[in-house]
Amino acid sequence: MGHTKSRDPPLWENQHPTRSSLWQFLQIINKKYGKDLNSYQGLYDWSIDSFPEFWEEVWAFTGVRAVPLASKEDVKLQNGQASEKKPFRHVVARDAPMFPRPKFFDGCTLNFADNLLYPRDAPDADSPALISVTESTKKTISWKALRDKVLQLVLAMKAHGVKPCDRVAGFLGNHADTVVAMLATTYLGAIWTAVSPDTGVAAVLDRLVQIEPVMLFADNGVEYNGKIHPSTAKTREIVEALKELKAVVIFQTVPGEIDTTGFKVARGQAWTHEGFLQSTPPYSDSPDLQGSLRTMFLPEHPVYILYSSGTTGKPKCIVHSAAGTLIQHKKEHVLQCDIRPGDRLLYYTTTSWMMWHWLVSGLASGATIVLYDGSPFKPHGDLTMPKLIEELKITQFGTSAKYLSILEQNQAQPLKAGIDLSSLRAIYSTGSPLAPSTFRYVYDAFPKTINLGSITGGTDIISLFGAPSPISPVYEGEIQVKGLGMAICAFDPSGSKVQDGEPGDLVCLKPFPSQPVGFWPQKSIALPPVSGADSSILKLPQYDAAKYESSYFETFPGVWHHGDFVRFDPVTGGMVMLGRSDGILKPAGVRFGSAEIYNVLLKHFATDVEDSLCIGQRRESDTDERVVLFLKMLEGKQCTPDLKARISSAIRSDLSARHVPAIIDECPEIPITTNGKKVEVAVKQILCGMNVKTSASVANSECLDWYRAWAQKHEPVSLS
Known part of the structure; x- marks a missing residue:
């Protein structure tokens, strides 16, 4: 069902892959299009080569509910039901560019909320x-x-x-x-x-x-x-x-x-x-x-505004469409996560985070969604979430990599504590790269039958580029697969595709439905030229195209630049997250990601170091970049010369001599965004001598004063 990696056996393989919705979908594609696909990679390749047909089949298989674009009288649904009609959509042009953003599913109308309230596979009304x-x-x-x-x-x-x-x-x-x-x-x-x-x-x-x-x-x-x-x-x-x-x-x-x-x-x-x-x-x-x-709207009608992190300026107001959000989430839930009607989906998230929107869309697949508001460590400490999984019979549990790493550091063992986790089929992790040691920890502390899905995507696409798969193995430290229909690869700085096994910038080469429609504020509200339609439901905002282009297509013209630094494994096809592109470290011209350093610390020094920040520093007077590693120590632990030497030795052994930081120093706090992500870029700018006006999006922005003082204390020595 997947790749074989002889040097490192997988941590998990589905013993019954043919029972999954993804496998059923694959069989439909084989029969309808005369294919002989028998693996995820084969289905993925077809989804990229034939992406208009792929999205048409996802629409039908997952049960998106819409009606033809017609007169006002024709676009009303009765009692949550649409009449049976022949296909009425033009999915997308096969040669459509990514910019300007193409239209998807032109020729239909839908209501986003109606799809969540009345899903095709809805359970009993009293459930x-x-x-x-x-x-x-x-x-x-x-x-x-x-x-x-x-x-x-x-x-x-x-x-x-x-x-x-x-x-x-x-x-x-x-x-x-x-x-x-x-x-x-x-x-x-x-x-x-x-x-x-x-x-x-x-x-x-x-x-x-x-x-x-x-x-x-x-x-x-x-x-x-x-x-x-x-x-x-x-x-x-x-x-x-x-x-x-x-x-x-x-x-x-x-x-x-x-x-x-x-x-x-x-x-x-x-x-x-x-x-x-x-x-x-x-x-x-x-x-x-x-x-x-009930009123129906065009597929690109705006449904959500999400925000960029805004750590060094005003956050961008990212506008997402109804149809794009809906079909991406249904694809990911039904196919990639094998979520079925009646399943119970819990994602530990805040309402600010993209994953809240992803969680709520579980309704559209007939799942019961579980909303948790509070500390994940109250009232039962490390066992709070496992006990909730047991009590509510959760089938899919999602969280942040940070939460799982805390459980790992605390050596929490829910199974040994007698907690029944037999209902659990998957754990999903995102927000930051999941360390290889945490993969091993999860399969030690939780049932070995679960699909551990480290996933990646983002606010900008309100969905996933790197996804789970119920028919693919899980390998330590890797995101399982590229998401279906998402034509991603890695580029070098010149805009050329790198070979698998080499690091590069994550890019997407072909359009996908959940590309944002623009940034608010809009330029105007305009009526597209659609004959025979009720104008009151078809007015769409018009956005600033130049701002859209500069945000996603400036680095590599015509190609979506996502801002992540990644590597695709040449044997398994898995995806390794190396950090944010703007936080790439380049001492002596060698490019690597901060996540590689964080993984070493978590693997070897979890009982000493609470958190860390790895930054590349190159000021105007510097001939090369040097790597600075800041350590926030656990209470009662000290950043001694011996600890620094052991950290350098571990990094040299696990990675290479070129990865060893030039400076290792203790810090009082790690700056984070309001969503809990490390703020690398603002600290990098401070260390590089830039004048940074940090926005309120940094939850603990007062700690940046310490980094400013540190940078001044470590000014380069003048040779004049």
């Missing part, structure tokens, strides 16, 4: 759609109850003037009310955006001021690490800076009275959630009302 969990509570919502809650909120939002392409924001945690608010927003054709309530006010406003939301949903507080943290004061500050708000709606997420006084809402007022719903006509779950509220 659970959402399970919302905090450190102290659990709440289950059925499919019927979810639909009713969403449509009730749709009615209220519409009565308060929310229209297609309006922006609606959430300052919210990961709970059921957030999902309801998002679904109601996108059901109306408005654009959803969210920022986690643990984010500072300045960082929130860096994002929301740019998009001018007309409505804001917010929590009255959050529960984290055993404590209640009120957030209403922060919300008041945020509201005062947003000049287009028509309403603020406060959810009672934690116990306590909600005080809606003192909110300076520019064009309306603040409401409690219950008060907001009661301010409009009563909701009825009659099919006639549902039909009157």
Whole structure:
């Protein structure tokens, strides 16, 4: 079913690959197109060579629900069902360039939220759609109850003037009310955006001021690490800076009275959630009302705004389309992850992270999604998440590489603790590269039958380039496969493809549906020339093409440059993440990634070093770059000369003499983004003598002063 790697046997192989949805899909392709594909690599190659046909087959196999673009009367669905029709889409031109972004699925209309609320393979209406969990509570919502809650909120939002392409924001945690608010927003054709309530006010406003939301949903507080943290004061500050708000709606997420006084809402007022719903006509779950509220939109209609990290400036407001987001997530869930109706998907994430959107799309495949809001170490320490997997019978569990490395450092052993993890079929890890030692740890501490999917993609594509596969083996330190339909490879700095086994910049050569449609703010709202259609549902924002091109196609013209430094294994076909491209280390001209150094530290020094930051420093007066390794020590541990010597020796042994840092020094803190990612670029700029104005997106930006002081202390010696 996959490659054979004689020198290192795989950590996992599926004993029943032919039972997977991916294998069923492969058989359909063989029969329909006269192929004889019998491996993931064969299917991948076909998906690239015949990418219009591939996306057409994914659309049909995963059950995307849409109707032909026609008159207003023809684009309404009745009771969540579309009539059977012949294919009505033009998927994409075979010779379409990546820029300007081509249209996908032209000739149809769809409703994003409707696909999540009424999936083709929906379980029974009384079965659970959402399970919302905090450190102290659990709440289950059925499919019927979810639909009713969403449509009730749709009615209220519409009565308060929310229209297609309006922006609606959430300052919210990961709970059921957030999902309801998002679904109601996108059901109306408005654009959803969210920022986690643990984010500072300045960082929130860096994002929301740019998009001018007309409505804001917010929590009255959050529960984290055993404590209640009120957030209403922060919300008041945020509201005062947003000049287009028509309403603020406060959810009672934690116990306590909600005080809606003192909110300076520019064009309306603040409401409690219950008060907001009661301010409009009563909701009825009659099919006639549902039909009157449901509207269909073009495939490229905007559904989400996500944000770049913005560590050295204002975050970019990345706009994603309804059809592109939907079909990518359904492809990844159904084919790459083998998620089936009734499965239970838990991804530990915040609402700011791309993976929240990926999690919620699990509804479109008929899965029950589990929303966890709180510390992953409360109330049972390292065993909190494993116990939740046992209790709720989770089938797919996703998290960050950092979380798994903490379990590894703490030597957590859920199986030896007697926790039943027999329901678990997969663990997914992203956010940063997963160290080889952590692969081994997971297969020691968790069932050996799970598919450990280290995955990679990003905010810019709201999906994956490197993906799991239920019919491919797992090798230590490697992402299993290239995602189907994603024509990725590695380039050298000249723009030439490197051979497998050599490091390079991750690029994509052919269009894919989840390319963002643009950056907000838009240039204008324009009506495309479509005859016989209702103009009220077809107005699309027009974006700044120059900014789009410079963001993704400036480094390699016509080719998507993703910003990751990678290597593809010539034997297994797996993908190794080496770090961010802008953090590439090049001492003496040798290019390597910071992740290679981090892996050595985690493998050999996890009981001494809590975290680290590996930076390349080259100032104007330097003839070459030197590598600087900063260590944040575990409590009670010291960065001694002996430790530094042992680290240098381990790096020389595991990698090479050229990888050994020129300087190893202790630091008090590692700067991270609000999403928990290391901030390498800002520190690199500081060390290289650049004047960096760091944005509020750095969660602990005050620690950068230490790096500025360090850089001044280590100024180059003048030879004059």
